[in-house]
Amino acid sequence: MYLLLFGFFLILNGKLTAEILLVGLVCTLLLALLMYVFFGYTPKKDLRVLKKLPLFLAYIFVLLFEIIKAAFSVIRLIVDKRVPIEPTLVSFQPALRTGFGRFILANSITLTPGTITVNIKDGVFTVHCLKKSMLDTSADSTFLRWIRRLEA
Numbered sequence: 001m002y003l004l005l006f007g008f009f010l011i012l013n014g015k016l017t018a019e020i021l022l023v024g025l026v027c028t029l030l031l032a033l034l035m036y037v038f039f040g041y042t043p044k045k046d047l048r049v050l051k052k053l054p055l056f057l058a059y060i061f062v063l064l065f066e067i068i069k070a071a072f073s074v075i076r077l078i079v080d081k082r083v084p085i086e087p088t089l090v091s092f093q094p095a096l097r098t099g100f101g102r103f104i105l106a107n108s109i110t111l112t113p114g115t116i117t118v119n120i121k122d123g124v125f126t127v128h129c130l131k132k133s134m135l136d137t138s139a140d141s142t143f144l145r146w147i148r149r150l151e152a
Contacts, residue, residue: 001046002032052150059146063108066142070112070134077114077130085130092137093124094144101151108143109135 005028013020035041077085096102102125106117109127114134119126129135136142 001035001041001043002028005031055150059104059150062142062146063111066108067112070114073134074114074130086132087128087130088132089118089126089128090132090135090137091124091126094137095139096123096144096147096151098151101147104147104150105143108147 006024009024009028010016010020013024032041077083094102094105096105102120102123106120106125109115109117109125114130116128117125118128127135138144
C-alpha cells in the first residue's frame with residue numbers, strides 16, 4: 001500500500017526534487033500508518049489483494065464481454081418491434097459469502113445494459129430488467145462463478 005501511495009504522490013506532483021521526495025516519503029508513510037490503524041489494512045491483506053489482481057483483471061474482461069452482449073440484446077429489443085419489452089422486478093439470493101462479492105455483483109448487474117440493481121436486503125437482490133430472460137439468476141451464472149473465485 002505504501003509503495004502505491006508513494007507512486008501516486010509522485011505522479012500527482014509532476015516534479016522530482018529532493019524536497020518532494022522527502023515530503024512524499026513522510027506523508028505517504030503517515031497516510032499508510034493511518035490506514036493500517038483506522039481501516040484495518042495489513043500487509044497480509046495487501047498481499048492477498050495483489051495475488052487476486054490477475055483474476056480481477058480477467059473479470060473485467062468478462063464483464064466487458066457481458067456488457068457488449070447485453071447491449072446487443074437491448075438494441076434488439078428497441079429495434080425489433082415484434083419482441084415485447086416486459087419490464088419486471090426479479091428477486092434472487094446469490095450464494096456469496098462477503099460484502100465485497102455482493103458489491104461486485106450489484107455493480108456488475110447495474111453496469112450491464114437493461115438491468116439495474118434496485119435493492120439488496122439480507123443478501124436478497126432485487127433487480128429491475130427490461131425482460132426476465134436478460135437476467136441469469138442461476139447459481140452457475142457467469143458473474144457468480146467469477147465472483148466466487150474472487151472471494152476465495
